[in-house]
Amino acid sequence: MNIHTHNLGFPRIGAQRELKRALESYWKGQSNADQLQATAHTIRTHNWLLQQKTGIDLIPVGDFSLYDHVLDMTALLGAIPRRFEHISNQNPLDLYFAMARGTAEQPAMEMTKWFNTNYHYIVPEFEHDTQFRLTSERLFQEIKEAKKLGINAKAVLVGPLSYLYLGKEVTPDLQRLDLLPRLLPVYREILQKIAELGVEWVQIDEPILALDLEPAWQDGFATAYQALSDTNCKLLLTTYFGSVAHHAALIEKLPVDGLHIDLSHAPEQLDAFRSGSFAKKTLSLGHINGRNIWRADLSQTLAALSEISSQLSGDLWIAPSCSLLHCPVDLALETKLDPEIKNWLAFATQKLEEIVTLGQGLKSGKAAIQEKLAISDQASQSRKTSSRIHNSVVHDRIEHLTAQDSQRAHPFATRKQQQQQRFNLPLLPATTIGSFPQTTAIRQARAAFKKNELSHLDYLSAMREEIRDIIHKQEEIGLDVLVHGEPERNDMVEYFGEQLWGYAFTENGWVQSYGSRCVKPPILYGDVYRPEEMTVTWASYAQSLTKKPVKGMLTGPVTMLFWSFVRDDQPYADTALQLALAIRDEVVDLEKAGIGMIQIDEPAFREGLPLRKQDWQTYLNWAVKAFRIASSGVKDETQIHTHMCYSEFHDILPAIAELDADVITIETSRSRMELLDAFVKFSYPNEIGPGVYDIHSPRVPDASEMLELLQKATHHIDVKQLWVNPDCGLKTRGWPETRTALQKMVECARLMRNTL
Ligand code: GLN
Ligand code: ZN
Numbered sequence: 001m002n003i004h005t006h007n008l009g010f011p012r013i014g015a016q017r018e019l020k021r022a023l024e025s026y027w028k029g030q031s032n033a034d035q036l037q038a039t040a041h042t043i044r045t046h047n048w049l050l051q052q053k054t055g056i057d058l059i060p061v062g063d064f065s066l067y068d069h070v071l072d073m074t075a076l077l078g079a080i081p082r083r084f085e086h087i088s089n090q091n092p093l094d095l096y097f098a099m100a101r102g103t104a105e106q107p108a109m110e111m112t113k114w115f116n117t118n119y120h121y122i123v124p125e126f127e128h129d130t131q132f133r134l135t136s137e138r139l140f141q142e143i144k145e146a147k148k149l150g151i152n153a154k155a156v157l158v159g160p161l162s163y164l165y166l167g168k169e170v171t172p173d174l175q176r177l178d179l180l181p182r183l184l185p186v187y188r189e190i191l192q193k194i195a196e197l198g199v200e201w202v203q204i205d206e207p208i209l210a211l212d213l214e215p216a217w218q219d220g221f222a223t224a225y226q227a228l229s230d231t232n233c234k235l236l237l238t239t240y241f242g243s244v245a246h247h248a249a250l251i252e253k254l255p256v257d258g259l260h261i262d263l264s265h266a267p268e269q270l271d272a273f274r275s276g277s278f279a280k281k282t283l284s285l286g287h288i289n290g291r292n293i294w295r296a297d298l299s300q301t302l303a304a305l306s307e308i309s310s311q312l313s314g315d316l317w318i319a320p321s322c323s324l325l326h327c328p329v330d331l332a333l334e335t336k337l338d339p340e341i342k343n344w345l346a347f348a349t350q351k352l353e354e355i356v357t358l359g360q361g362l363k364s365g366k367a368a369i370q371e372k373l374a375i376s377d378q379a380s381q382s383r384k385t386s387s388r389i390h391n392s393v394v395h396d397r398i399e400h401l402t403a404q405d406s407q408r409a410h411p412f413a414t415r416k417q418q419q420q421q422r423f424n425l426p427l428l429p430a431t432t433i434g435s436f437p438q439t440t441a442i443r444q445a446r447a448a449f450k451k452n453e454l455s456h457l458d459y460l461s462a463m464r465e466e467i468r469d470i471i472h473k474q475e476e477i478g479l480d481v482l483v484h485g486e487p488e489r490n491d492m493v494e495y496f497g498e499q500l501w502g503y504a505f506t507e508n509g510w511v512q513s514y515g516s517r518c519v520k521p522p523i524l525y526g527d528v529y530r531p532e533e534m535t536v537t538w539a540s541y542a543q544s545l546t547k548k549p550v551k552g553m554l555t556g557p558v559t560m561l562f563w564s565f566v567r568d569d570q571p572y573a574d575t576a577l578q579l580a581l582a583i584r585d586e587v588v589d590l591e592k593a594g595i596g597m598i599q600i601d602e603p604a605f606r607e608g609l610p611l612r613k614q615d616w617q618t619y620l621n622w623a624v625k626a627f628r629i630a631s632s633g634v635k636d637e638t639q640i641h642t643h644m645c646y647s648e649f650h651d652i653l654p655a656i657a658e659l660d661a662d663v664i665t666i667e668t669s670r671s672r673m674e675l676l677d678a679f680v681k682f683s684y685p686n687e688i689g690p691g692v693y694d695i696h697s698p699r700v701p702d703a704s705e706m707l708e709l710l711q712k713a714t715h716h717i718d719v720k721q722l723w724v725n726p727d728c729g730l731k732t733r734g735w736p737e738t739r740t741a742l743q744k745m746v747e748c749a750r751l752m753r754n755t756l
Helices: 018-027 033-054 069-076 082-087 092-101 138-148 160-166 176-196 215-227 245-253 267-273 298-309 348-364 366-385 392-399 412-423 440-450 456-477 536-544 557-562 572-592 613-631 653-659 674-681 703-716 735-755
Strands: 003-005 059-061 111-113 120-122 153-158 201-205 234-238 258-262 282-288 315-320 501-504 511-514 517-519 523-529 551-555 597-601 639-644 663-666 687-690
Touching: 003 348, 018 033, 033 059, 033 138, 033 348, 059 138, 069 092, 069 120, 069 138, 069 153, 069 160, 082 092, 120 511, 138 153, 138 176, 153 160, 153 176, 160 176, 160 215, 176 215, 215 245, 234 282, 245 267, 258 267, 258 315, 267 282, 282 298, 282 348, 298 315, 298 348, 298 366, 315 348, 348 366, 392 523, 392 572, 412 639, 440 456, 456 536, 456 735, 523 572, 536 551, 536 572, 551 572, 557 572, 557 613, 572 597, 572 613, 597 613, 613 639, 613 653, 653 674, 674 687, 674 703, 703 735
Parallel strands: 003 315, 059 153, 153 201, 201 234, 234 258, 258 282, 282 315, 551 597, 597 639, 639 663, 663 687
Antiparallel strands: 111 120, 501 523, 511 517
């Protein structure tokens, strides 16, 4: 048996986000294509040499991308949507970015979430006459580049089934799976070319195997891999993000040379493969979590690897669970992290080292890696016992939670009456989702404060000035329920994380979200505890300026969890409960301070859904419970709002109703109120604010458009249940367009009221 280490993909954005800067300067016309390609080349070279130097045996080539790896496949396969064909004779880079970002005439190709990660890919568009044709040399050039550097390359491709599955039909009566026979010859051609370049292995990613697949798609696998079996490449069928054991019978029969499985997210799936055909061929085991930032427990992982290796007669490969794309690049760049916490972490660079260490340990025995094991043992021990992580006050509270804690005092119908009496709002009350434009002045003040150029007091008074101004503007516009505008918040998760115990922050922990856009999730490492109020002073100040109700504004437990790097030493459900308690305390304090309406945002509620339907209910149970605990500490007369954007609701409406928020505001304008259908079908009982205008572009809609959407809503939902609001927060917009759009929105609400 041979033991090899390999990697499935490395972050492409660069340790200091070099690619982001190069892309944005190219798009602005401040640099040319050669300069952009030079930066890309430097990052690739750096990544390959780093992996080589660390001692990774097989290094991925083709994982780099200027924008997105699915879009790269579209370019490689020549599957250019017809609406972009007119630019296909231009510079290929322009065509590529036109598809990614749109042009003056053509909107960009759609973008959507890569499984349940925060990475977004560009959705392939399929038409009846979509033809596939090898049109790009990029992959082959990169292989040559790598070979020149002496890199032991393994080529990376998105597999044909996943490629089709992740796309969408844009012409009616087309089943995209029917395009498979047209697609396969091009894949064969690609594989042949790769083989000719002297590359032995191809990592063919088929992450859709972790999903529930209809029989036709399952059959597609057999057809496709039969057709690809006689090229001169060896194929490593690569799966990740979840178990593929439910497709084991299918996978076992595929004529491929190796299989990669994700043992970080689904360790139990090893049993489905440990004695099958891949035990005699090549089995690649992804124990090292490619999606999180925790240091591995090397002793434990080595023990697991040793146990399985004794059963295999084929080769064993050691790998991260998935591409390291979802991890920041290098922990060594973090200079401000507390050393104790830093010692618990591993970013992409450190994960490579872990993989190499495990390989050495497996090949040469424990003694060969004694020192590294000792360091790793010490780190796991410290994480298990550190008083920074474990807080008995939090544990006590969780233990003493009762059923009442996740239950408002009375049902919605009773609460509604009391709230009606208290607030005396008109029909169709007009409000906003929370944030108002983050102006340059606001950003500058915050930057100056962070650099110590502005004193804390001066910063606070600058923000108060903003709030005063925002309240004043809202009164002028004529909104019924106001907000303080969130000027003091950099980000809806970071802002709260900074005030809670159990959170840490990085300087460079960037992860690509899409294209040049990156996010820097905070690290949720320990028991969550709220030492003092987080928003009460701001909310009370805002309320003191107006007679209209001001909504307090909080981020919910589920969103706080999914938009962070979450601790892996306890179930998500437990972490969510801790977050819920912290938010509950804030909700109660807001109520005490006289804030009558409190909004708890949960935009990540839907994205937390597991990949397979059978696992949904378990998730929904804890997610709903967390929200209810956060929101149930208040009296009937206090109105709880929640907000969710970019969500489909049709298959989770019972859970949304169980949240029992008095008011939910949702994004509906881009779907022209279609997303509201689910609420109608379900006879959703509480109040709803379907967004009447899209806030994602500076365009100000006509009042007639908003009115039409509002009318549509009133046709289906009792007007007594409806609110009027934009789709989401306004922080990315400018003031002039915001003012005009909101004035029109308020006008629409008035017009509608008059017709009732
Ligand atoms: N209250 C937040 C805002 O208005 C909500 C943001 C969101 O849903 N993503 O900015
Ligand atoms: Zn939103």
